[in-house]
Structures are given as structure tokens and as C-alpha cells.
Amino acid sequence: MALADATAGTRNEAGIAAALGILKQAFGDRFQTGQSFREQHAHTTTYIPAQLPDGVLFAETADDVKAAVKVCAEHKVPVVAFGMGSSLEGQVNAPRGGISIDFSRMNRVLEVNAEDLDCTVEPGVTREELNTYLRDTGLFFPIDPGANASIGGMASTRASGTNAVRYGTMKDNVLAVTVVTANGEEIRTARRARKSSAGYDLTRLFVGAEGTLGILTSVTLKLQGIPQKIAGGVCVFPSIKAACDAVIMTIQMGIPVARIELLDAVQMRACNAYSGLSYAEQPTLFLEFHGTDETVPLQSAEFAEIAAECGGGEFLWTGNPEERNKLWKARHDAYWSARALAPEMAALSTDVCVPISRLADCVTETQVDIETHGLLAAIVGHAGDGNFHVLLLFDDKTPEGVAVAEGFVTRLNARALAMDGTCTGEHGIGQGKMSFLEQELGGAVDLMRQIKRGLDPDDIFNPGKIFREH
Amino acid sequence: MALADATAGTRNEAGIAAALGILKQAFGDRFQTGQSFREQHAHTTTYIPAQLPDGVLFAETADDVKAAVKVCAEHKVPVVAFGMGSSLEGQVNAPRGGISIDFSRMNRVLEVNAEDLDCTVEPGVTREELNTYLRDTGLFFPIDPGANASIGGMASTRASGTNAVRYGTMKDNVLAVTVVTANGEEIRTARRARKSSAGYDLTRLFVGAEGTLGILTSVTLKLQGIPQKIAGGVCVFPSIKAACDAVIMTIQMGIPVARIELLDAVQMRACNAYSGLSYAEQPTLFLEFHGTDETVPLQSAEFAEIAAECGGGEFLWTGNPEERNKLWKARHDAYWSARALAPEMAALSTDVCVPISRLADCVTETQVDIETHGLLAAIVGHAGDGNFHVLLLFDDKTPEGVAVAEGFVTRLNARALAMDGTCTGEHGIGQGKMSFLEQELGGAVDLMRQIKRGLDPDDIFNPGKIFREH
CATH class of the missing domain: 3.30.465.10 (Uridine Diphospho-n-acetylenolpyruvylglucosamine Reductase; domain 3)
Structure with missing residues (x-):
């Protein structure tokens, strides 16, 4: 699957066999090579196919990690760290095999x-x-x-x-x-x-x-x-542009919003359907304010003024925790409600980030792209940072379906880069975005390779990630 | 002078001669090798002796920099960047000669x-x-x-x-x-x-x-x-401990102070004498608040409460710009007033930084050290960060005077490191603190060396800084 963009590289079979033997000896039951353990540690929350490690070490101390790395370094065997497996770009995959170090027991x-x-x-x-x-x-x-x-x-x-x-x-x-x-x-x-x-x-x-x-x-x-006072708020806007203008003014005025999230009309429709809500199916901002009993109402009032100036609807806000959770329900359920638009399809989540002056353009052009290509996708943005996710629903069972997704992702990243943005605001490069990193940073990627070579000359740490070739 | 801790290394005479010829040819009057230009570009605001570059390039564009670096890379000649020469740890010195690139014309x-x-x-x-x-x-x-x-x-x-x-x-x-x-x-x-x-x-x-x-x-x-409203304030405390407790509570409560500066009794005495003021000669906090007409008074009132709780005197504050400058005059004049305590002596400024829970201990123990050793030194701290400067006045004309200063700096840095602090909060390592960096980060310094070797294999960029040997 081309989307995975995986660099399989060469498996060091002899080294892996030797290291597995030593690790089994050293760690006993804490080192597992059974299929189910291996599958668990390459099963990600992503569309990228699994590439299994050869064994899984359940580390309990830093000394365990040191001992395992020494063995793997000696035998030039890949070492992949595994936390909760919630990464999205194939970060926990083991394209050249080797061992996965599971950190679930190092949780003190x-x-x-x-x-x-x-x-x-x-x-x-x-x-x-x-x-x-x-x-x-x-x-x-x-x-x-x-x-x-x-x-x-x-x-x-x-x-x-x-x-x-x-x-x-x-x-x-x-x-x-x-x-x-x-x-x-x-x-x-x-x-x-x-x-x-x-x-x-x-x-x-x-x-x-x-x-x-x-x-x-x-x-x-x-x-x-922990803030003395937390308030939540919601405001509907006539357009993405109007919502983004409100975001820009909020940031420029230095209102210390704790969260300012943008949901597009498709996402709002999905939320209404999934959570039984009755929001207007228009671009909507969800806000949260952290402060004191005195400052939170001031912040909320300042935002309400900005929203009105940008053509937004009434700004509903509340300092009551239960009502706040109710107001924010749509945002909290965004992922699952979007998935529910087509539960039989696969989903992928993009995460481009652009200067906020370009956020409205980037989102709007992406919506046109989605419509033009007849795709099904919902948009949720961390608008204050210029970062937004498109949850694209696509058919991962056919090459055509995958090609459609690939085409979309390629166009989206090119659009963000043309606006001086990045292909990843928060998910990382992993296996999925290596070619976009090259487009984004060009010669700077060579410096990354030089650093990698200097610090990990045998390429044992999570090989085949971030950039092609060592 | 041992304080300089300078790594002279070897001068590449042949390379330097070759590069100088090419650069003179390429840049004409913009490349200067006269003594006065060379002296200007190694003259720092510090006690570290000057080590002159062999020539100075007045760069006007990035292309100038590229061209010069290419020549220097080919002939393995050091390149030292020069901004305003206000660094404090010998960063602009050229211990192995080479060229200084002056950026005063790249100021667009x-x-x-x-x-x-x-x-x-x-x-x-x-x-x-x-x-x-x-x-x-x-x-x-x-x-x-x-x-x-x-x-x-x-x-x-x-x-x-x-x-x-x-x-x-x-x-x-x-x-x-x-x-x-x-x-x-x-x-x-x-x-x-x-x-x-x-x-x-x-x-x-x-x-x-x-x-x-x-x-x-x-x-x-x-x-x-630019904040709508800026206010300044001053508050005297009975002890360093009391002042630091007020700082800790201010930070913990999330009051967004813009500045919170601590001056010790010696510094306050120096300020009174130098600027004709009449502050109590006790530990004093100088504060600044940035916000709106509504939030700045709230912040000030919150701080006043904390100050009172910690045994501080009256909290004087004002939103009037002229009065604010008057209130802050002592802080603004701190450096020159401390110098004026002994104008004939040399001065050095340290910059350790510790977790703020340890700031009072670190400052107090340092005051005891100053007194025990009969030194003359004033303390000014960026207290909110746990960072403080000792301006030590010492005799740089005799080996004994220098040894006294060295001894003090060594004890101060050891004290900060023992408190999980750093030897430099903001001045950098340069030539002056290389041994302290080793004490602070141990094996991590080897990673820095590996990065340096990877990115600058011939050690042309500011050699002899941060760590010993390439």
C-alpha cells in the first residue's frame, strides 16, 4: 500500500536471531515472541499496514532498556519504543523487524x-x-x-x-x-x-x-x-472565513483562550446525527477559557464582542461544569460522529498546520477539493494554531480507493506547504509523510540524516521512519 | 587567564593565508584585516581576554555569507559570527584565528x-x-x-x-x-x-x-x-526567603506577571547611592504587569495580597508610564550602580538558574559565600525563572584577584548544580563555562560533540566554544 510509504530496508536475520536468543535468556517471560504479542505491538490506530517486530520486551526499569539496547546495538537489531500505540503515522511499526520495547510497566x-x-x-x-x-x-x-x-x-x-x-x-x-x-x-x-x-x-x-x-x-x-474557573462556549458563524477572522482577532488581542476549536458544516451535521443535537449545520467555534472568577467573564465578554463583529451568532457560554460538558459534547464526539457518517469505510486523519492568516483559505480550498472529488470528509481544527484535521472516509479495500485517498492527502499537503505551512502539526512524519517532509524542508532533511548518523550510526533506533535512507 | 578557559587549538596558518587572499579579492573593502577592525571584533563586554580574528567580513546578503563559508570550508578556516559583541562568555573570540562575519549591515x-x-x-x-x-x-x-x-x-x-x-x-x-x-x-x-x-x-x-x-x-x-495596559510595582521584603516565597506563590497562582525581579540589599544600597534614591536597603521585588484596564488592577491586587501574606511591605504600583519608570529606576540602573560600588575594579556577571523552590537557598548561601570571602558583589535575579546574576567586582590585574573570582564562580556553579540547576540561564557556555557544562550534563556533552562532528566535520564554525575538543 503506497500510502504507508514504508521503507522496508533489509532484515538483519542473523543479528535478530542472536539478539532474540540473548533477550529471551535475560528477560524470560518479559520477552515475548508469540504472534499475538507481536501483532499487538504493530497494530496502530492508523490506515498504515502493520509490520511486526520479532519480539516484545516488557521493560520495567531503565536498566532493562539499557541492557536491551546494548544487545541490539551489538547485533545491529532495530529497537522500536511502544507506549500506547496511539500514533497515527506508523511510528510503532517495525519494517525491518527487531524488538519492540513496551513501556506499559514503566508507568510510575x-x-x-x-x-x-x-x-x-x-x-x-x-x-x-x-x-x-x-x-x-x-x-x-x-x-x-x-x-x-x-x-x-x-x-x-x-x-x-x-x-x-x-x-x-x-x-x-x-x-x-x-x-x-x-x-x-x-x-x-x-x-x-x-x-x-x-x-x-x-x-x-x-x-x-x-x-x-x-x-x-x-x-x-x-x-x-488547575484554573480556579473554567468556562466553555459555542458560537456559530456564517462562513469559515468569518470564524477564522474571529480566531485571528482573539489571538491578536491576546485573549488567553485555552481552547478554540473550529468544526465545519459537515462535522456539525455528523455531530447532530450522532449525538442527537440540533446545532445549526454551519461552521462553529468551540471555546474554553481558563482563569479566575473575575477574568473568565471578561475573556468571554471580549470574545462575544469579536464574534459579533465578525458576523457570528449568539455566543453561548457557561462556567457551570455540567452545562459546559453539554455545550462541548459535539466537539468531544467529533471523531466518532464523523466515523459514523460511513462506518463501513476506513478513516485517515490529516494534520496540516498553516499560518493562521491562511487558515480560512486552506480550509475553504480543502472543502472545495472534497466536494469536487466527491469525497466524504469532516474538518475539525485547532484554529488558534492554524492546525486542522480532515477525517477522510475512504475505501481501503481497493487500490482505487487508496489512490483516491493518496491523491487527496498529496493535494492537501501541497496546499499547506504553498501557504508556508507544515504537513504535520502534531502527528509526526513516521512512515506516512516522508515525501512531504522532503517537500517541506528540502536540504534541512540532510542535516537530520547527519544527526541520525552521528547519534545512531548503525540505524538501530526505529529505522525507516521520518526520512528515507539513513 | 584561567577564567577564559580558552581552547587555543592549532592555527591553520596556510589555510588562513589562502582564505584571506581569496576573500580580499572577492569582497574588497568589505573584507578588512587591519588591527583596529580585528580588535573591535574580539572585544567583548566580558572579562575574557580578546582573541582576534585574522579578518572581518561585513556581510550584506546571505549570498555573501554563503560565499565566505565556502572559501573557509575549503581551506578549513574558522568562521565566527559577530552581531553586537554583547555576549558575555567569549562567544565572539577567535582562539584559532580565522574570519569574523560582521552582521551590522544585514539589519533589514x-x-x-x-x-x-x-x-x-x-x-x-x-x-x-x-x-x-x-x-x-x-x-x-x-x-x-x-x-x-x-x-x-x-x-x-x-x-x-x-x-x-x-x-x-x-x-x-x-x-x-x-x-x-x-x-x-x-x-x-x-x-x-x-x-x-x-x-x-x-x-x-x-x-x-x-x-x-x-x-x-x-x-x-x-x-x-503591545499590551493595552502596563503597570509597574515595587515591594520590600524582610528577607530573601520571604521575597522568594512571594514569587513562588505568584507563579503557582498563575498570575501572569510580565517581570518579577529580585534585588538584594547590596544592590539596593548601590541603587540608592547611584541614582539618589531612598529605598529601604532590603531584598526588593520589582514587578511589571501586562494586560487590560480590567485585568492589570486585578493582577496587582492579587500580588499585593500575596506580598502581605509573605511579610512584605506596602506594594506600591502604578499604571502611569512616567511613575512606572520612576519606580523601576533602581532596577534599570542596577548594573551601573553596582559597577559604581568600585569603579576601579573589573566586573563579571554570573547567571546560574535553579528550580524556584531552591532560589532563596541559592541566593542566601551565595550571600554568605560573598561575606565569608570578603567579596564585593550585588545580586539581581529574574526570580520568576529561578535565574539570578551576581555582579562580582574583582581585581583582574593580579593572579590573586583572578583566582578569587574563579574560586567564587566555581563554588556558585557547584551550588546551583547541587540544586538541580544550570550554570547558565541565559549567557551561554562560550569559552568561560566549558568545565561547568561537563559537570552539569556529563555524558550528554558527548552527544553534542557527535552532532557537531556530523554537521561541521572540519570544525570551522566558532571552534573552541561550548566543549573542549571537537
Whole structure:
């Protein structure tokens, strides 16, 4: 399947056999080579076909990771990190076999420093687990990619989501990581200080490296105080352009919206049908405000003025948690309601991101593309960042269906790049977007290859991802 | 002078002679080899002795930079970028000679995208020039390291300053850079989208690389809307601990202070004497709030409550610009007033940064150190980030005087590292802190070396900086 864009490369059969023997010996039951384990660890939430590892290590400590990497380095065997398997671009696939390191047992919160608003966790902790753990401290970890992803996976794909407009992405919220490098040693990229000018920014190099430069063994995160007051709101607009104008003015005026999400008419129709709602089937913004009893009403009032100025309808908002959940129900159910438009079809989720001045153009031209080609697709955008997802429903059972999807994705990415945007705002490159990365950054991809060669000369860490050839 | 910690390395005399001939031919008067030009480009604002380049190129375009780097790459000659020369750790020194590229003529603002809150500038634009240029747009570039540094230099040292607590550091405010790499080609690290997961974060790799991986030719920056309302405030505290407690509570409660600066008693005494003020000579916090007519008074009131709870004196604040400047005068004059404590002595400025829970300990222990060793030093801190400067006045004319300064710096950095802090919050490593970087990050420094070797195999870009040996 061409969509997978997979670089199969060559399997190092002798090395894999040798490493499997040693790992089995060393880890016993914690190293599994059975088909079901292998399938579980290449089964992603994506349309990209599975490519199975040869064995799965259930790591329990950083020492396990070091030992496994040393064996794999010696025998030149691929090592793929596996968190929750919620990545979308084939990041957990093993195109050349090798081992998958499963982090589900490395899910301890190691340290919370409430006064410093930070914590250190093992990579297998999920964001929901972390927030449950933190509840009594008055703190929370804000990054919310939708899925209950692992923190290690979120760091590795530079994840973000609905509230990046306020709190940034993983790039902004990881203070330091510990990593097992290609020589099997563990290094720490930074201290716990809030800022530093101490040499190259290795933290940011590992955040978003998709496991191709080393294996994370802990992540130190910034935390936020749980807001005293949270309010939610909804506003319908006559056009995508009007909604995007309201977003631009909101950002320009510095209103610190916590979330500002755009759903297009198709998505609103899907939400009405799926969740029994009766919203106008028009472009709609869903907002959330975080602040105090005093500031949240001010923010909401400021936004209401902007919305009115841009031709929006009434701005409904509420500080009541239950009513807020009701208001936001359409947004929360967006994915499943869009899937329900054609449950028999496969779905793929794109994630281009453009400068916000071009968001309306990019969404509108994409809607025309969808209509012109007779496709079925719903659009949900993290509008404050210029980032939007098209959930395309397509037939993955026939070459024609796949070709249609490929054509759409190719046109969409070209459109975003022409607007000085990126092919991926938050899902990463993985196997699915390698050619688009080349189009996006050209010669800069060679620098990435040079870094990869320097840090992982035998290409053992997640080979066949991000760029072609080592 | 051991403080310089300079790696002289070997001069490539033949290569330098060859390159100088070619560059003179190619650039005529724009390439200068006279002593005064060479001295100007190694004269830093620091105690580190000058190490002169062999020639200075006044670059006017990115093509000039490409041409010069190609010549230097071919002849293996060092290339050192020079902005305003305001770096503090010997970053513009040329320990192995070679050429300095002066960016003062590459000072154009190339593009401002007001709707997207971004701009692209040449590296020689200073932050004051940029903000003057932007004035009519209603936007500003917030990072303020004190000196009127060039944007290229600020990016390269990962600079920050007083309002990083609100707006982040250069790491957070550079969207993309163009860079001439070791093969003389220019690459662009990212598109203009606000966020991206497209491969390794090359932008963050060049931010803070101190010119050791390539030469910046343009920088794309995030901008902010000029706040509707700015207020300033001052509050005296009975102890460093009390002041730091107020800072911690302010940050924990999420009050979006724009600046929160701590001056110790010695610094306040210096300010009173220098600027004819009559502040209590006690630890004092200087604050600034950015917001609207509605939110700024709310923020100020919240802080006043916290200050009272921590035993602080009356919180004086004002939204009137002239009165605000008067209130902040002590902070604005801090550097020169501290120098005036002993104008005949040399000064060095440290910049450790610790988790804010440890700031009071680190400052207090440092004061004890200063007193115990009979030193003269004033402390000013970007308290919201846990970052503070000791301006140490010392005798740089005698080996004993230098040894005293070295001893102090060594103890200070060890103290910060023991508290999980960094030896540099914002000045960078340069030549002055290489041994401290090793202490801070250990094996991670080897990864930096691997990256350097991969991207600059002949070590032409600012050699002898950040780490020893290539």
C-alpha cells in the first residue's frame, strides 16, 4: 500500500536471531515472541499496514532498556519504543523487524515538585494517569492530544492538541528527558531549571525524534495550576472565513483562550446525527477559557464582542461544569460522529498546520477539493494554531480507493506547504509523510540524516521512519 | 587567564593565508584585516581576554555569507559570527584565528505578518531596532536581555532576560531560521506555522548553538500584541526567603506577571547611592504587569495580597508610564550602580538558574559565600525563572584577584548544580563555562560533540566554544 510509504530496508536475520536468543535468556517471560504479542505491538490506530517486530520486551526499569539496547546495538537489531500505540503515522511499526520495547510497566510517577510546577515520570505513564495522580496537588498537565497517549509517545511525536493555543506543545512542556543512547548508556539532557543556555538543546532534539535517536526512560514535565474557573462556549458563524477572522482577532488581542476549536458544516451535521443535537449545520467555534472568577467573564465578554463583529451568532457560554460538558459534547464526539457518517469505510486523519492568516483559505480550498472529488470528509481544527484535521472516509479495500485517498492527502499537503505551512502539526512524519517532509524542508532533511548518523550510526533506533535512507 | 578557559587549538596558518587572499579579492573593502577592525571584533563586554580574528567580513546578503563559508570550508578556516559583541562568555573570540562575519549591515526587517504575529529579520537587526520598526503595527518583540543585542546573537545564545517569565526565551520565540551550513548551502529549519511535528527540531538546535553549527542568515520570530495596559510595582521584603516565597506563590497562582525581579540589599544600597534614591536597603521585588484596564488592577491586587501574606511591605504600583519608570529606576540602573560600588575594579556577571523552590537557598548561601570571602558583589535575579546574576567586582590585574573570582564562580556553579540547576540561564557556555557544562550534563556533552562532528566535520564554525575538543 503506497500510502504507508514504508521503507522496508533489509532484515538483519542473523543479528535478530542472536539478539532474540540473548533477550529471551535475560528477560524470560518479559520477552515475548508469540504472534499475538507481536501483532499487538504493530497494530496502530492508523490506515498504515502493520509490520511486526520479532519480539516484545516488557521493560520495567531503565536498566532493562539499557541492557536491551546494548544487545541490539551489538547485533545491529532495530529497537522500536511502544507506549500506547496511539500514533497515527506508523511510528510503532517495525519494517525491518527487531524488538519492540513496551513501556506499559514503566508507568510510575517518579517525582512531583509542586513548588516548581514540575514532575518526572516514566515514559509509560499516560496523560490521564498523570492527571489522576496529580489531582490532589492542585496541578495538572495540560497537553491533550485526544487519545490517552503515553507521555513518552507524546514527547516523541511532539504531540499537542486542543489546548496548545494556551499551553504550547510537548516542545514547550518537556523540561528534560533521560535517554538510552546507541552505546546503551543513559544520559540526561537538562537539569530541572526552567530555562538554560547550557549547550545544544538536546531536550528539544529528542522531543519529536519519534524514537529514532534513542529510547526515552524518563520525562520531566512542566505542570500548571488547575484554573480556579473554567468556562466553555459555542458560537456559530456564517462562513469559515468569518470564524477564522474571529480566531485571528482573539489571538491578536491576546485573549488567553485555552481552547478554540473550529468544526465545519459537515462535522456539525455528523455531530447532530450522532449525538442527537440540533446545532445549526454551519461552521462553529468551540471555546474554553481558563482563569479566575473575575477574568473568565471578561475573556468571554471580549470574545462575544469579536464574534459579533465578525458576523457570528449568539455566543453561548457557561462556567457551570455540567452545562459546559453539554455545550462541548459535539466537539468531544467529533471523531466518532464523523466515523459514523460511513462506518463501513476506513478513516485517515490529516494534520496540516498553516499560518493562521491562511487558515480560512486552506480550509475553504480543502472543502472545495472534497466536494469536487466527491469525497466524504469532516474538518475539525485547532484554529488558534492554524492546525486542522480532515477525517477522510475512504475505501481501503481497493487500490482505487487508496489512490483516491493518496491523491487527496498529496493535494492537501501541497496546499499547506504553498501557504508556508507544515504537513504535520502534531502527528509526526513516521512512515506516512516522508515525501512531504522532503517537500517541506528540502536540504534541512540532510542535516537530520547527519544527526541520525552521528547519534545512531548503525540505524538501530526505529529505522525507516521520518526520512528515507539513513 | 584561567577564567577564559580558552581552547587555543592549532592555527591553520596556510589555510588562513589562502582564505584571506581569496576573500580580499572577492569582497574588497568589505573584507578588512587591519588591527583596529580585528580588535573591535574580539572585544567583548566580558572579562575574557580578546582573541582576534585574522579578518572581518561585513556581510550584506546571505549570498555573501554563503560565499565566505565556502572559501573557509575549503581551506578549513574558522568562521565566527559577530552581531553586537554583547555576549558575555567569549562567544565572539577567535582562539584559532580565522574570519569574523560582521552582521551590522544585514539589519533589514524582511517581513512582518501582523495577522500571524510573526516577522522575519536579518540577524544584524537589534531588538531595539526591531521594536522601533514594529511600533506602528501594535506589535512588539518581548525578549529583553538588557543589552541592545542583535537578534542573531540573541538566538545563538538562547537569550532571555527580565520578561522571560511571561514570554519565554529565544527558544520559545524563534519560529524558524535560515542557516548557511558547512557545505556553504543555505537551509531553512521550519515553515511559518505556529507548531509542527515535521522531523527533528532543527530550529531549537540552532537556537543556543552559539554559532558552532552554522551561520544564521535570517530569523523568523513570534511577536506579541503591545499590551493595552502596563503597570509597574515595587515591594520590600524582610528577607530573601520571604521575597522568594512571594514569587513562588505568584507563579503557582498563575498570575501572569510580565517581570518579577529580585534585588538584594547590596544592590539596593548601590541603587540608592547611584541614582539618589531612598529605598529601604532590603531584598526588593520589582514587578511589571501586562494586560487590560480590567485585568492589570486585578493582577496587582492579587500580588499585593500575596506580598502581605509573605511579610512584605506596602506594594506600591502604578499604571502611569512616567511613575512606572520612576519606580523601576533602581532596577534599570542596577548594573551601573553596582559597577559604581568600585569603579576601579573589573566586573563579571554570573547567571546560574535553579528550580524556584531552591532560589532563596541559592541566593542566601551565595550571600554568605560573598561575606565569608570578603567579596564585593550585588545580586539581581529574574526570580520568576529561578535565574539570578551576581555582579562580582574583582581585581583582574593580579593572579590573586583572578583566582578569587574563579574560586567564587566555581563554588556558585557547584551550588546551583547541587540544586538541580544550570550554570547558565541565559549567557551561554562560550569559552568561560566549558568545565561547568561537563559537570552539569556529563555524558550528554558527548552527544553534542557527535552532532557537531556530523554537521561541521572540519570544525570551522566558532571552534573552541561550548566543549573542549571537537
